Amino acid sequence: MKKIALLATALVAMASMASAASIVNTKHDLHFGSSGPVSDAGLIGTNTNQICIFCHTPHNPVTNVPLWNRANPAAGGWTMYASPTLSASATTKLGGGSFDNDSISLFCMSCHDGVTTMGAFTNKAGITPEALIAIPGASKANIGGAGGNKLNNDHPVGFNYEDAQAQDTGLKALGTANTNLGGSAFFGATGKMIECSSCHKVHDNAFPPFLRKTNDNSALCLACHDK
Numbered sequence: 001m002k003k004i005a006l007l008a009t010a011l012v013a014m015a016s017m018a019s020a021a022s023i024v025n026t027k028h029d030l031h032f033g034s035s036g037p038v039s040d041a042g043l044i045g046t047n048t049n050q051i052c053i054f055c056h057t058p059h060n061p062v063t064n065v066p067l068w069n070r071a072n073p074a075a076g077g078w079t080m081y082a083s084p085t086l087s088a089s090a091t092t093k094l095g096g097g098s099f100d101n102d103s104i105s106l107f108c109m110s111c112h113d114g115v116t117t118m119g120a121f122t123n124k125a126g127i128t129p130e131a132l133i134a135i136p137g138a139s140k141a142n143i144g145g146a147g148g149n150k151l152n153n154d155h156p157v158g159f160n161y162e163d164a165q166a167q168d169t170g171l172k173a174l175g176t177a178n179t180n181l182g183g184s185a186f187f188g189a190t191g192k193m194i195e196c197s198s199c200h201k202v203h204d205n206a207f208p209p210f211l212r213k214t215n216d217n218s219a220l221c222l223a224c225h226d227k
């Protein structure tokens, strides 16, 4: 009997290990009472008692997928990463300084631009957004830099991985990279776009900071790069 109970406990423990870690009390939990160790108090709600609402709504979203409750920054007008060794098509896409309208990276930048305030969600159900601050310039989580549109000092995102890989022998095949990253790591209508979420899991801080997998021994980098 005791053995069975122990086995059951072990199985429950294993099952919970296999499941994703929760967003609750991470830096992406901005609800009133969150203990997410956020650098500035003004980033967390003072009365909003829901977590998902800062990003999602079940009805009347601003953008249908993923039931998005925030107005995103414009798709154009970005200063993107550029270098002489980036493969041609990636340079072309990035050189244009724009994202596709459905780019997941724009969803991240609706907070990480350092310009848009955390409380800037729109909810038709009548939950009033609060007067919260934007991620301050001093925070390392401010990715947008001056003006909120500078991504030239960030790993390139918002282009077709397969197009880049076809011209860059230092990258693994899309399918291999996707498997290495745990699946569903590329986005857009083609399912081939590399975005912030190719490296990050917005709801899961099991590998801080919200990484898809450990970067011990650069495992995250080596998921895509053949170096």
Ligand code: HEC
Binding pocket: 023, 028, 029, 051, 052, 053, 054, 055, 056, 066, 104, 107, 108, 197, 201, 202, 203
């Ligand atoms: C800080 C913003 C943010 C918060 C808060 C948030 N999400 Fe998300 N969620 C996203 C983004 C961005 C995506 C788009 C895909 C991705 O990056 O994983 C997404 C995608 C999803 C998806 C579809 C893809 C998947 O991962 O299954 C579900 C379901 C989801 N969120 C549920 C929730 C629920 C439930 C909550 C609250 C407990 C929540 N989210 C809180 C940003 C957020």
Ligand code: HEC
Binding pocket: 027, 028, 037, 038, 039, 040, 043, 054, 055, 104, 107, 108, 109, 110, 111, 112, 118, 135, 136, 139, 140, 141, 196, 197, 200, 201, 202, 208, 209, 210
């Ligand atoms: C609703 C606003 C919001 C959205 C949308 C959002 N974040 Fe964040 N994120 C935050 C805040 C607030 C922090 C903490 C900032 C601070 O501590 O100064 C944070 C912190 C982070 C951190 C650093 C965590 C740490 O431990 O230092 C990462 C990585 C991150 N976010 C990635 C993402 C990615 C990738 C997306 C899109 C898939 C995203 N975030 C979307 C609000 C957001």
Ligand code: HEC
Binding pocket: 105, 108, 109, 112, 140, 141, 142, 143, 151, 154, 155, 156, 157, 195, 196, 197, 198, 199, 200, 209, 211, 215, 220
């Ligand atoms: C190629 C993988 C990759 C991509 C793409 C990527 N990140 Fe990160 N990000 C990382 C890694 C790895 C870290 C941890 C950095 C460290 O520990 O020095 C990180 C750290 C962060 C942090 C914490 C601040 C810091 O400097 O450590 C934030 C915020 C963040 N990322 C947001 C984003 C956003 C927003 C995007 C899309 C515009 C994005 N990331 C795209 C890999 C990536």
Ligand code: HEC
Binding pocket: 082, 083, 084, 085, 086, 087, 088, 090, 091, 155, 156, 161, 164, 165, 168, 171, 177, 194, 198, 199, 220, 221, 222, 223, 224, 225
């Ligand atoms: C999801 C796949 C993916 C992951 C994970 C990834 N990269 Fe990349 N990386 C790319 C792609 C695609 C490019 C663009 C290559 C090109 O167009 O030539 C790139 C470009 C770069 C560049 C610029 C190359 C140049 O020619 O200027 C550097 C440097 C780089 N990555 C380093 C890293 C590091 C360090 C990590 C881990 C923290 C990492 N990458 C993780 C896919 C990835």
